[in-house]
Amino acid sequence: MHVSRRNTLKIIGSGAIILAASSCTGPDKSSSFPDPAAAWHDAALETDVLRFGLAHGLLAPNPHNRQPWMLDLHDSYSASLYVDTDKDLPQTDPFDRQLTIGLGCFLELFAISVAELGYRAEFELFPEGSSAQSLDTRPVAKITIHASNSLKADPLFTHIYNRRSNRSKFAKSLITATDARQIAGADTKTIAGFTTDKAQIEALRQICVTAAKIEFLTPRTYMESVNLMRIGDEEIAQNPDGLAINGPAISLLKRMGIVTRKTLADPASSAFKQGLRQYIAAARTATGFVWIATPTNSRSEQIMAGRAYVRQNLRATQLGIAMHPLSQALQEYPEMQQELIKVHETTKTSGQRLQMLARIGYAKAVNPSPRFPLAAKLTSNEQTKTG
Ligand SMILES: Cc1cc2nc3c(=O)[nH]c(=O)nc-3n(C[C@H](O)[C@H](O)[C@H](O)COP(=O)(O)O)c2cc1C
Missing domain, CATH: 3.40.109 (NADH Oxidase)
Known part of the structure; x- marks a missing residue:
């Protein structure tokens, strides 16, 4: 033409x-790459409480959709959240302030999600300290979950999927x-x-x-x-992060x-x-x-x-x-x-x-933005354990 x-x-x-646009247009049937929006429906399929929380956490808003989280699972009730230091934005976020805000969004979605299953989340922030200049390889939070009979579910939970x-x-x-x-x-x-x-x-x-x-x-x-920038469906599917630019043309x-x-x-x-x-x-x-x-x-x-x-x-x-x-x-x-x-x-x-x-x-709803799956965000130890 x-x-x-x-x-x-x-x-x-x-x-x-x-x-x-910074969203997915839906699975491209001809693509050999996984659906970049799969995380939005896969989260609810997790049967383990901790993983359920983490899979919802990664649906969090975060600057430039860098998805800077890395997770080290300790046991069924605890994990450590780290920042992936390669995901920084040195020009527009020179002190990693916005990146840290994104990690806070992650933790809140985690807390709301495990509450849905009757668990209270406890976060020990920066257990080994932190620097005001930049985030580093020390943990951002030690995450623990506790079963609780008195906890009320949060009415915001169901809106995680459409946020x-x-x-x-x-x-x-x-x-x-x-x-x-x-x-x-x-x-x-x-x-x-x-x-x-x-x-x-x-x-x-x-x-x-x-x-x-x-x-x-x-x-x-x-x-x-x-x-x-990820330009077009194929680039987005190959790298489901960053600033996705798509649309029919x-x-x-x-x-x-x-x-x-x-x-x-x-x-x-x-x-x-x-x-x-x-x-x-x-x-x-x-x-x-x-x-x-x-x-x-x-x-x-x-x-x-x-x-x-x-x-x-x-x-x-x-x-x-x-x-x-x-x-x-x-x-x-x-x-x-x-x-x-x-x-x-x-x-x-x-x-x-x-x-x-x-x-x-007020605006028309837009499609979800791409996400790496939880498996891609587990430390290499975990990836080996989970195969
Ligand atoms: C700290 C922070 C700053 C952000 N700043 C901007 C911004 O200036 N412009 C913008 O278009 N989006 C901004 N966003 C939104 C992110 O780009 C967005 O969360 C990310 O692309 C994932 O998309 P989603 O929120 O639709 O899941 C910001 C998000 C966070 C957490």
Whole structure:
């Protein structure tokens, strides 16, 4: 089939494809690779309590979908969570703050899931200490489960399967303050905030837009994303992590050399411009914002922020509200410094550490993002044991 350049650009412009997508389109029947979305239904099939918790933990939101968790199973009741130090994001997350938040999300989903089976999760955080500079090979948490008769199941559990980070444009319908308050209040251990105020929303939209432009137009921070892009179903199935770019026309555009890592990296290309335009256009459709701050910025507070964030995301899912973290302004590199100050001022969190900021609104559901299976995340000892 011949596709003219004009038509091709129309294809790019017509579909919410580039960067807007980070999800699976479903199993590709012709692919010899496993279904990258299998983890979303396999989790419920685990019959062992500890593995049930871990298989749900890995459905957690996490920066750039790096899935930085590694697990060492000790016995049927305990395991250690480690970070895979190869999964860091040195440009946009120089102190592994966001990575730690993602690990907190993992732990919260673990706790909610084992509670469903009548078990209480206990976490000993950083049992061998931690560094504020970077995560290292020391354990992030020692995880233990205890059978409990008094434990109540968490109503958020069933929403784990439909929770998403939704990068689409949101509808114009307004979010009520009551709903936004319920999302923010899904966790009470951090300083959570929200806004549905028109002027404050506009100020935050503007900060997110400026911050996105800084990240996209700073070559070293943008290239960190480009290097993690998985373009088309086959790449996604081979590497079910990173920033998945798919959609009906992507394979064709890739074959034509229009959407490739090279074109996406070139600020003069239409693929790059379209990616930035879509991210900004989506940020501008926020009809509310929720955020999480902590008094200081310790590793355990970052874990706490992750636990809080995923609870907010699950509560939003329960309410039928889409959520999308916009983290650019919160990042710690020199070019972002002004936006980091501004975002604290605008959310009235100056003096604390803003850990998460997400836009909320109404949007069509999106597909689940890819995941490596639990077996790929067990330390080599375990892989040998489980065959
Ligand atoms: C700490 C943290 C920061 C994130 N920042 C962003 C962001 O700035 N932009 C974005 O599109 N997604 C962001 N996300 C969402 C992740 O990209 C998303 O969780 C991951 O791709 C997996 O997709 P899922 O949440 O739909 O399962 C962030 C997630 C976490 C936990």
